[in-house]
Amino acid sequence: MSSVAASEAPTTTPPVPRSRVILASLMGTTIEFYDFYIYATAAVAVFPALFFTGGNDTAKLLASMATFGAAFIARPIGSIVFGHFGDRIGRKATLVGALLTMGLATFLIGLLPTYHQVGIWAPAMLTILRFTQGLGLGGEWSGAALLATEYAQEGKRARAAMWPQLGAPFGFILANGFMLLLTTFMGFNSAKNAGELNHSFLVWGWRVPFLFSILMVLVGLYVRFKLEETPVFKQAAERNEKVKTPLAEAFKVAWWPMIQGTFIMLATYVLFYLMTAWILSFGIGKVESGGLAIPYRTFLVIQLITILLFAAMVPVSGWLADKFGRRSSQLVITAGILVFGLSFGILMNPANVGTGADANILRIIVFMAIGMALMGLTFGSMSAYLPELFPTNVRYTASGISYNVASILGAALTPYAAVWLNSHGGVGAVGFYLAGAAVLTIIFMAITHETRDVDLNTMERK
Template sequence: MQRDRSQSSPSMFRLAAASLAGTAIEFYDFFVYGTAAALVLGPLFFPTVSPLIGTLAAFGTFGVGFLARPLGSILFGHIGDRHGRRPVLIASLLLTGVATVAVGLVPTYDSIGIAAPVLLLVLRFVQGLGLGGEWGGAVLLTAEHAPAHRRVLWSSFPQVGPSVGFVLANGLTLTLSATLTEAQFLSWGWRVPFWAAGLLAAAGLLLRTQLSETPAFQELAANETRASLPLAEIVRGHWRLVLLTAGGLAAGYAVFYTVTTWSLAYATEQLHVDRTVMLACIMVAVAASGVATPLVALLGDRYGRRPLCLIGCTVVVVWMVPLVALLQTGRPVLMLAGFVVAMLAFTTMFAVTGAYLPELYEPRVRCTGAAVGYNLAGVLGGALTPIVATAASQGDGPPWGVAGYLTGIALLSLGCFALLPDTRPTAAAPGPATEYATA
């Protein structure tokens, strides 16, 4: 027995590392667009409108990526449930990487006119398709290999990927912003992070081609019990579960993109806070979220998944007004404090979702069900938030409307999580969490 344990540990570390690296690269691709939308895409691709309308239009193209993500989860979820989790990991990374590099090559409005924002829109849609497939494949890679008593911990590694990807994207943007002149940054500097995505994608593909298929899917294939139309089974038998998970996770998305995208545009344009200061504050908060993720995951293994989600939503409800008040000061230390607490509330929910959502579905439809619920939450909480928050923050005084909007989403999420079951495996109450492979 001792030998088996020693052999399983390196395997799980390797799988977790590959999963983390992949999500980091794919979310780097996704986030670098959000940063560019907040800083430069408005004047470069929508120069014929007012600065406010340009920012809203840039955030509109940003939101298109979220609208594409549920479609990507349906497409890649079908592949994952019919043909395996491993093909999803490779195809989604390749698609997102190519689209991101292409964004960095699109000429601006001054060069090709209306074709510029149209191309931007199409490539953002393709980015969203790829990312919609990435999350389901990555979390199932770890969840379906992990031992039941440490499933949340191992499944939290893909959830660290977004923080790593964000820090990479904003770190490169911050470096370029600090070292280039304004003219250089607007001319070509903003494109460099998009070009860098090509190198990251190549490294990720090299790593992922060496992965093995998960035990749960191998068993489905061997027994010929794979779903022929996973989406149809989800719609017929699990639609309520999909809607509840989407509503539950919406608050986390809303908080994340309020901190990382809307606050960046609001503080630089209306409060006149230096761009590099804002990027640094946001990076520190997201890095704190990444560090806290595996620690919160351990609590999820010990105390359950749903309790952590309920706690995270409750913190969001009580923290949104203080967050807006601290942001309004324009003082880096106070803004950072507001961001860190908000991101830790987000982490309390999302650190456990890599295990929680797959555990809610039977193996034959797990890739589709978990991914569709997760990415629908992105539409509810991520796509609309920068647009609504930008519109609600016009005029003098603190943007209390933004705080009210976020509080309302958090209350919705709190109600959804209250209606979901917990899935922590126990000897007394076996359920979906105990049905699939243990390492």
Template sequence: MTTHDAPVTPRTMRRIALASGTGTVIEYYDFFIFATAAALVFPKTFFPALGSAAGTVASFATLGVAFVARPLGSILFGHFGDRLGRKTTLVTTLLVMGLATFLVGLMPTADTIGAAAPILLVVLRLLQGLAVGGEWTGATLMAAENAPKDRRGFWSMFGSLGGSIGMILANATFLLIGATMSTAAFESYGWRIPFLTSFLLVAVGFFIRMRIEEPAVFRTEVARRGTSSVPFVEALRNQPREIALASGVMLMIFSFYYLAVGYMINFGTTVLHLSRTTVLSIGILAGAVFGLALVLGAACSDRVGRRRVILAGNGIAVVWALALFPVLDSASAVTFALASCVTTFISGFAYGPVGAFMPELFRTRYRYTAAGFAYNVAGVLGGAVPPLIAAAIVTAYGGIAFGGFLALLCLISLGCTLALRETRDTAMEQDADAAPAPERSAEEATTA
């Protein structure tokens, strides 16, 4: 709310939270079915000539392509989100993701069109990455810029909660399909079904998001000062320190989360030789644990502060990073489930406050761009790099060496969190007076 608008009612906040969470459920469901397919199917269907080990590396490289695209997507969609509005941009990211995911389900394999198959796969993955680059930030801002200050951590969590539900749905879908057909049928055509049916979910998300309004904080900023002509440049000029440190804060969260949803699925099936059904079932459990931890972290952040919760998560993560692979190497389903759930719990607990913490760090006129860029740079460094190099490091030097690498990332996150201020008492609308002089008038902004 602002001084010019009535307070947002609890009913309206529930509708905003639904729009925020539903969209990210769909977006991250699409994103994670690709990650699951990359672990279980793509090495054979798109990279058969490379062999098992190299095919797995190449498959996870396509997974990493999206992370490279995410910062670009944050700049692209952040630009329009800060100039045209949060709502229009969110609807666009949803449609781009839905189309790219649907087309993956129609993709011919390497046996049919040869080298063109992985090339097309990479192109579609790039589109997914661009869309996700603008999705989380917009969904989170819709909640953060509308929520009452004393419950902002809780309400801002719903955009992030979509990641948990998307993870559960992705694993459940593959589990159901795999349980109802043979391995040969699953690898031939069954893996396509989650990609094709996702477009039905996009229609639901589109309907819900079209019913929400722009946050009053954003409308007031545009009316008073117009919009920034180049939000990315203005953000880098005014708050470079916050952008760099905010990226570092997220390194542990991304590395732990994508280790659980990507690399560990492959590790469970190929190294521990657990059944696909077992690994996917554990993935569902880990997704539920992630969601519960996220809610807990967000609620705690409204009581004790964002910074303290994130610091606690990062501190515990340093220790767990060193213990993870010795636990995994015990080669049992029970310890694999324990490792998956502890990893996602730590990640989720630290992630809970982020939905409020990131927007609170930046000014309204470039908040979409700045928060999105920091978030997605962390996605590249923490989400793409560790799963991509994990297999090579574990094979060459053992799991404890990779654990040391993870611990280093956790220490960086810990240091960056310490260097930032507490933001719990930040009023989202107060930064309007501190913002630079307008570069465009409000009338010009409406025609941008």
């Protein structure tokens, strides 16, 4: 049978219920981001005391943030490895592999000995497992985004694609809510107990969220095994459009869109990790280190409250992108991120906002609410915008590379750079860092075509 005939053959596979696609894409990214955020929280509140020694508090925090960044180095590699199989054998099987990789690495972190038990081997093993987490997440996002977009109804692709994006705030709420309950129940206060290595939370309590992740992974695997392959990939396979080496093909036919996609994601990533990872270290950090000295649990509550705006704005982002276009809506939102970055020195300077018991909590909540709302607006439609830049036979690989190279430029360096900038130039310097990223993103969005009306099967405009 010819490839043309094959493409015209009616399918006998019953359609997959929309609810199952939503659950599979949302569940997977929620688990992946839960795993990621558990590490981010521990990197600030736990790992500096347990896995690093010597130097001052800032030096240990920087060392911990360096292991946090190791995952971002791994993510482009993960996008290449999992992208190869995602474009060769299909989205479903590859998503199962990505989830297993991430989940097992997170579980094993919960079993690691500390520096005080095995010395330098502890941070070495922590870095390796963090790297493995990055490999899994590198393959997860693009697969989940493709699962949503390649099943989407006509004219509703951005609204369908926003479901895996909700995994980010949901995973954050699960991870940090878990940590909040644990630290409250176990009476752990980062401002008072961080150096008490015999405290039950530092002895074993911090391990519980990492170990718990294996149960979530089992649920996620069950949901994904119930899926069928996406119709867009099936049609590409029937037309014999699969390529032997998706990576080589991606660099041959889509090298420029990969660069565009990388910088389109840049400001989103910088904002994301300023508002989740760095802001926690700034909020609970000591005054002499440039922080606000707010108790860990208090600041975690602020994050958990304001991240609800992140979740609420994700579907709004999808609706805006379908109504006004990806490029137009994102240009306006990124301009808002630029202005927000310029406001850091005014809104969050310790001299203005206060520190410790004198900190103006309402002012901090307003700042966090603005950042989280912008985060939801910029993040929500990216899972449609990036995949739409690429043809089906390299879409998993190319969109994953763009997304995850952006993670190196916009996220791997961000928490580390922000700690350094704040200690040397104050919180206003951190805001200028975000504003600079927003300028680069605006430039690349301005020179990228609108993708709302692209046909994912033909990559032609309607």
